Amino acid sequence: MLSPSLEDYLEEIYRFLDQQGYVRTTDIADKLDVSLPSVTKAVKKLSEKGYLDYERYKNIQLTKKGQEVGNFLVTRNKLLRDFLHVIGSNCDKYQEAEAMEHYLSQKTVDAITCLVAFFKQHPEYQQDFFDFQEKFMNTESSQDNSQDDFNLLIKRYESFD
Template identity: 30%
Template sequence: MRKKTVEEYIEVIFALEREEGRATTGRIASEMNVKPSSATEMLQKLQKEGFLQYESYAGATLTESGRRLALELNGKHEAIADFLAIIGVDRAVAERDACQIEHHVGRETMERLERFVEFAGHFPDRPGWMECFQKYCETGRVEDCDQCPCGKSGNESPPAFGSPERRI
């Protein structure tokens, strides 16, 4: 089974359980944009993996293992969407992109991203360097900025992607 597909089914079932009290095969199929027979096949596989309990015509219920995975995925999604919003991505776009990214990001990257989001949350007013970043996104230039600790002037171009100077 593809990891992304498994995770998407778990997320859909989790959401349906929260919103509707249960996750029927028909609703799961509709949300996943697949035929009910395809959803049934996947639900049976997920049951064998221990993520859910499945009964024909009754639908699926997440097991403790499935619920843990769903909560982990929810946390990843929220952190990624928050990160994207912090760096200026429109919230609707951030939510959509988080749905794709969450299935591919590794643990180390995710932990660092979560720490960044937590850190940024300590500053209700955007720090000066974030304002400088916003200006950079708009203009492509590093502006002279009293608040920015980078010490760069607007005349300097950043090193090109892939160049040794760009390494952090």
């Protein structure tokens, strides 16, 4: 099992290799906004765990295990961005998906996959959801999304029990 930090490194390595066929430690450092020594340390750990083939001053390569897990991580991230789109979340989907992805169980990811696929297959139900969401969320709210606004939403939610 990888830490969230190592997942981020592996995910970006996979993306770089997929998009441009090679990856340099400087690419990863720039993308993740970390220092080169941090990248080197993470790459060494991923290599020790069998996700990468890495030798100093050589190209970083994914092992079969690294390709499989990297693909899973990239796919999970896209799924979560799709989920946020499907539910009409008005947020920075990249940041939100990044915040969520490391803390969901596989069963939850599977359920989200099913929900996203359902809405993609049945856009009419997605529109029904958006209509419901608009009515549910439509409150005389203040500009700052205050605690009172949240409490009102909670009361509406609890009324469905």
